[in-house]
Amino acid sequence: MTDRQIQILLDSFWPLLKAGVLYTIPLTLITFALGLTLAIVTALVRLSSLKILKLIADFYVWVIRGTPLLVQLFIIFYGLPSVGITLDVYTSAVIGLSLSVGAYCSEIVRAAILSVQKGQWEAAFSLGMSRMQALRRIILPQAARVSVPPLGNAFISLVKDTSLVAIITFVDMFKKAQFIAAATYEPMIIYCEVAVIYLAFSTVLSVLQNYVEKRLERFTAT
């Protein structure tokens, strides 16, 4: 590496990290929180006996899981304005990513709820709990434990998937890298650098995920 390349590497580090901390991380957190809420609601609806809502939920999961996220983002950002719905790039990104997280994670949440033994529902019912009370107090806490590893994986995937929003002009960490690469003519260095920062983010999250799993293990059979 030449001195100039090393200089570019160092100069671009802070702008990239800043874009990551200011945009990529908040975007990840917000969309995961919204997506997870959507996922829980969707999972509960699909497990309920509410016929119409169930059809809607099934349709939503089917469409989102069956089409590329990139195409969904294009429809929201470039397509919707032509039918009179214009959303700014932030809103578009949040909606697109949340819908995607919601659909994928609803499967995780659903499987986790179904993995809780029937006897747990019955024990809760035998104490006089309603379905909602049983869910909130007995079933969801156990389902949460089961779903931490797969949800952790989904979260880490999301950190990486946020880079797709660069294509709808959202200036996240990856878009910033594209700007710098274009200005300096050093795509190899800049893209590797941004890859390393993504890697650092996901590694920190993996460690965090392990920690949470360990904490939750305290009430499980050995």
Add this chain to the structure above:
Amino acid sequence: MIEIRGLHKSFGSLEVLKGVDLTLSKGKVLVIIGPSGSGKTTLLRCFNLLEVPDKGSLRLGDNSFEFHEHAKIPQKDILALRQNTGMVFQSFNLFPHMTALENVMEGQITVQKKSKDDARKRAEALLAKVGLADKADSYPHKLSGGQQQRVAIARAMAIEPEVLLFDEPTSALDPELVGEVLKVMKQLATEGMTMAIVTHEMKFAADVADHILLMDGGRIIEQGTPDEVLKNPRTARAIQFLNHLNGKAEDSSE
């Protein structure tokens, strides 16, 4: 206090209860015995409507129900009934994410809306009663089967039910742990707790039961005091079943 009349229940085309009548008065112990598949569990689960019968009637204290093919029972009536019954399951079904104490507090807090302090006091007293005061802070997986089942009994009693329902409470236990659970149940019986118990423990049944029901093929084929049913059964089917049980008991003692 509990009155059941003409109870029918089918699962699909399989008729499991074919018209069951029974009465259980306050402070009495009812033991239900019978061969596998005769409908004992199903009958017991009708007491707290974990299974809703197709036909017949059920009265427990102030809660009365009439069952018909298409009549839907209001959820709030079901919840009210369940607050007056406690159930102990074969597989314990303790809440694994809660300590023994929290298990016993749960119904009081979530269902009865008691304060945490009141719930804790009662839970501690109940754990002491089943001999587990020192295990209050243990999670279920740290407890033996016998200890888990005793916590489950305390949990069922915590909501102050009018009747306790037991479905083969010792069947999942290692033989050496059966005694500690039966001892607790016997103590409750002496204290005047109303209980309905499905069990294969004949010695225990003869000991604590006020009334024994022998079921076969979804019907009660024999009932009365332990002496009447266990010593002087009248039907051929009952004699066959009791002999079979005795045979098994002798086999295992050899």
